[in-house]
Amino acid sequence: MTAYEKIREIIAKxxxxxxxxxxIEALPxxxxxxxxxxxxxDAKAIARRAVYG
Structure with a gap:
């Protein structure tokens, strides 16, 4: 993976x-x-686990 591809992946995540x-925060x-x-x-933790694993 090139540096450019890695940066794109980081930005997308x-x-x-x-x-x-x-x-999640917008849910009633x-x-x-x-x-x-x-x-x-707990939206921060839930989103972090969902995206980053």
Whole structure:
């Protein structure tokens, strides 16, 4: 992998992380907790695990 490809991958993952975090934070709390089993207050950690593993 070239340096250019690595930078592109890092930027793409960062953008996906922010998108995922915003979407989780935007969920209504009752829907997120009861129906999806997600705690929107943990959006940072959930998004990090989803994107970076």
């Amino acid at each position: 960062r953008a996906l992380y922010h998108k995922t975090r915003r979407e 709390v009752d829907l997120a907790i009861e129906d999806m089993g997600l705690n929107p207050y």
